[in-house]
Amino acid sequence: MRVGAAIDISAPSEAVWEYVSDPERYLHFMSGVTRWEVVSDEPRGLGARYRMLFRVGSAEVGGLIEVIEYVECRDVAWTSVTGLDQRGRWRLRERDAGRTHVELRLSYGVAGAGLFGSLAERVAAPTVRGHLERTVQQLKRQVEQEQTRRKAAARRAARAGAP
Amino acid sequence: MAQTGIADRAARNGHAGDTGRGLVGRLAAGLAEQVTSRIPVADLDERDPDYIRETLPRQWLLSSLYFRAEVRGLGNIPETGPVLLVGNHSGGNLTPDTIVFTLAFCAYFGVERPFYQLAHNLVLSMPGLSFLRKFGTVAASPENAQTALDSGAALLVYPGGDHEVHRPSWEGHRVDFDGRKGFIRLALERDVPIVPVVAVGGQETALFLSRGRGLARSLRLDRLFRLKVLPISLALPWGLNLGDMLGHIPLPAKITVEALPPLYLQEEFGPHPDVNEIYDHVIRVMQDTLDALASERRLPVIG
Numbered sequence: 001m002r003v004g005a006a007i008d009i010s011a012p013s014e015a016v017w018e019y020v021s022d023p024e025r026y027l028h029f030m031s032g033v034t035r036w037e038v039v040s041d042e043p044r045g046l047g048a049r050y051r052m053l054f055r056v057g058s059a060e061v062g063g064l065i066e067v068i069e070y071v072e073c074r075d076v077a078w079t080s081v082t083g084l085d086q087r088g089r090w091r092l093r094e095r096d097a098g099r100t101h102v103e104l105r106l107s108y109g110v111a112g113a114g115l116f117g118s119l120a121e122r123v124a125a126p127t128v129r130g131h132l133e134r135t136v137q138q139l140k141r142q143v144e145q146e147q148t149r150r151k152a153a154a155r156r157a158a159r160a161g162a163p
Numbered sequence: 164m165a166q167t168g169i170a171d172r173a174a175r176n177g178h179a180g181d182t183g184r185g186l187v188g189r190l191a192a193g194l195a196e197q198v199t200s201r202i203p204v205a206d207l208d209e210r211d212p213d214y215i216r217e218t219l220p221r222q223w224l225l226s227s228l229y230f231r232a233e234v235r236g237l238g239n240i241p242e243t244g245p246v247l248l249v250g251n252h253s254g255g256n257l258t259p260d261t262i263v264f265t266l267a268f269c270a271y272f273g274v275e276r277p278f279y280q281l282a283h284n285l286v287l288s289m290p291g292l293s294f295l296r297k298f299g300t301v302a303a304s305p306e307n308a309q310t311a312l313d314s315g316a317a318l319l320v321y322p323g324g325d326h327e328v329h330r331p332s333w334e335g336h337r338v339d340f341d342g343r344k345g346f347i348r349l350a351l352e353r354d355v356p357i358v359p360v361v362a363v364g365g366q367e368t369a370l371f372l373s374r375g376r377g378l379a380r381s382l383r384l385d386r387l388f389r390l391k392v393l394p395i396s397l398a399l400p401w402g403l404n405l406g407d408m409l410g411h412i413p414l415p416a417k418i419t420v421e422a423l424p425p426l427y428l429q430e431e432f433g434p435h436p437d438v439n440e441i442y443d444h445v446i447r448v449m450q451d452t453l454d455a456l457a458s459e460r461r462l463p464v465i466g
Contacts, residue, residue, distance in 0.1 A: 035238075057227030058234060058263060059270040082273050112213075113220045120220035123228065 001121035002107040005132035009102055009140045011147045013094040016102055017073045019143055020090045023050060029142050031134035032127075034060050046070045049081070054131065056124050062086075085109050102139065104132050192387065207314055210299035212274040219274075222266040229415045230259050230364070231466065234267035236422040242272075245312045245355045246425065249346055251338045251449060252321035252328045253365025255396060256286070256407045260362035263418050264319070265298060277316035281308060283325060285388060305345065312353045319360070322346045329374045329394035329407070335366030336457040338449045340442075347428070347441045356425035359449045363420075363456040367463045368413030369398035375405075417466025419456050423448060 009016055019025050021044050026036040032054040040049035046067055053062035063083015070076050077089040091103040106128065110117045226232045240246060253260055261280065268278055281303040286292060299316075301307045303324070311318045321327070326341040338361075350357050375393035384390040398404040398411035432441055460466050 053271065057223060058230070058232035059223055059226070059267050060234075060237065061223075061270045063273055082275060083270075110216060110220050112217045114217070116221040116224060117217070120224050123224060 001109055001118075001125050001128075002105070003125055003129045003132060004103060004105040005129065005136045006101065006103045007136040007140050008095075009100045009143050010098065011100060011143045012098050013073045013092045013100045015147060016092055016100050016139070016143050019139060020092070020102075021070075021072075021076060023048075026052075029135060029138040030054075030131075031138065032056070032131035035062070039064065044070075050078075056127050056131075085111050102136060104136055106132060188383075207277075207279065207299075207301070207311060207316070209296045210277065210279065211297040214294075214297040215269055215274045215299075219266060219269060222262060223270075226263045226266050226418075230263060230418040231415070232259075232263040232267075232418040232420070234263060234420045234422075236424075237267060237271045239422045239424045240268075240272075240317070240358050241356060241425055245315050245353065246317045247312065247346060247350045247353075247355050247357045248317060248319040248360050248422070249357050249445065249449075250319060250321050250360040251340075251362060251453065252323050253330075253335065253362060254368045254413060255328060255371060255394065255398070255411065257368070257410045257413050258328060258365060259368060259413055259416070259418050260365045260420060261319075261321075264360060264362070264420050267420065268317070268319075272317075277311075277314060278319070279311040279316050280319040281321070283389075285390065305349065308349050309353065312349070312355055320346050325390065325392050326374065329371060329392050329396075330366065331373060332366050332369075332371045336363065336453055338446055338453055340446065342442075344438050344442050347438050347445070351428055351436065351438075354429065356427050357445065358425045359423040359445060359452070361421050361423065361449050361452040361456065362418060363453060363460065364416045364418040364466065367416035369396045369404070369411055371396045414464050416464045417460070419459070419466075421452055421456060423452060 019029065023036055023038050023043055027033060030036070033052065034055055035051065035053040037051045038048070039051050040047065042048050044067075046069070048067045050065050051063070052065055053060040061084045064081040065078045065086065066081050067076060067078050069089075074092055075089065077087070080086045086106060086108040088104070088106040091105070093101045095101050108128070109121050113120070240248070250260065250264065252258060265280065272278070277299070279299040279301055282295065282300045284302050287295065287300065287302050301311065303320070308318060308320065322340040322343040322345065323338075324343070327339045330337070330339055346357070371394065373395045375395050376391065379385055379391055379393040382393065384393060393405065394407050396404045396407060396411075398407070399414070400412055404411055426445070428436055428441060
């Protein structure tokens with residue numbers, strides 16, 4: 001099953017990238033995520049591994065995932081090593097200056113689970129989609145608030161610096 | 164491969180049945196022998212992670228949609244190494260708390276983590292339930308429990324067993340291990356932590372009326388099948404359900420399960436701990452949690 005969510009954020013792609021490339025921030029904006037633990041030596045970049053779980057229905061599902069694509073300020077994609085089969089991607093594209101289109105994609109399932117597997121995927125889809133939508137909304141709010149704070153700090157600094 | 168020792172013991176019991184009175188006694192003894200011969204020898208290798216993984220979506224559907232289950236505190240379970248999970252048991256011969264917890268455990272830690280459950284001999288010798296062995300269910304015996312823990316696995320036990328599982332529905336919010344303390348000796352011997360696992364809601368899946376202890380004794384079931392109860396309940400689709408041998412259709416009661424922080428017995432109770440003191444402590448913390456979970460419920464079944 002493939003689900004996704006997209007949103008436009010009023011910030012340059014570098015500012016959004018700070019959030020989506022930093023595993024320490026995931027628990028603060030990713031909805032439904034109950035664990036996001038770095039298990040590789042490198043916390044980010046190609047080959048970084050995380051143990052992640054998110055709550056769907058009566059269980060926390062997920063497992064070990066590995067980053068398989070990492071292009072600064074543009075793309076980070078992962079695939080599952082153990083646990084639920086999944087493939088996910090953050091896709092960032094700066095359309096106009098200071099405005100970034102953010103997409104979060106996730107395809108998931110259990111290979112070999114047959115009819116009940118596809119039924120479970122469909123039953124879970126609205127919950128998973130809801131989590132992804134809340135995630136991009138929370139990301140937007142946090143990034144834009146951070147932008148506002150930085151601009152205000154810059155203005156204060158400019159005023160303080162002026163004679 | 165572990166030889167259970169149960170088969171021998173049960174065979175002796177079955178043999179004892181031969182001395183029973185007349186035809187009924189001999190028939191029962193014959194049946195007991197049949198059952199005994201079906202009790203599988205515990206082989207930890209029978210657990211099949213691929214099978215478990217492929218059936219998780221089915222369990223997830225049952226657990227999420229039918230029982231609207233919620234499992235809390237899985238983070239309390241030590242991440243690695245052997246651990247003894249001690250649960251209160253509910254729901255007659257069809258125990259939704261086990262399904263819900265097994266799913267949650269396997270999803271949380273991954274099917275790669277070895278995880279076994281002890282079950283009554285009769286459950287494992289029931290035709291059609293052999294798939295349970297692929298889930299890691301082994302016959303309940305001290306030998307099997309030790310083998311599982313020695314292999315570094317997590318082991319789920321329900322000390323209350325058939326006594327607790329058939330308690331009347333109005334005692335649904337009571338932890339009742341019937342004074343069985345074997346699990347504590349096991350944890351002390353193997354030096355493994357105990358994680359209490361408390362579940363609520365299972366006793367609302369049917370109207371359980373009586374354990375039928377006297378009935379079981381007068382029919383000599385305790386000697387023939389190690390069965391101390393012959394429960395009486397009102398359950399779907401049978402109406403009046405005597406014995407619950409064929410199972411029943413559980414009502415979709417909301418199930419909530421909570422795993423509590425681990426108890427490291429030697430650290431908390433000293434190098435030569437008193438088994439009775441530990442037993443009282445485990446029962447107390449589980450009963451307190453069950454009371455808290457019960458107070459969250461407003462209506463039976465609906466939750």
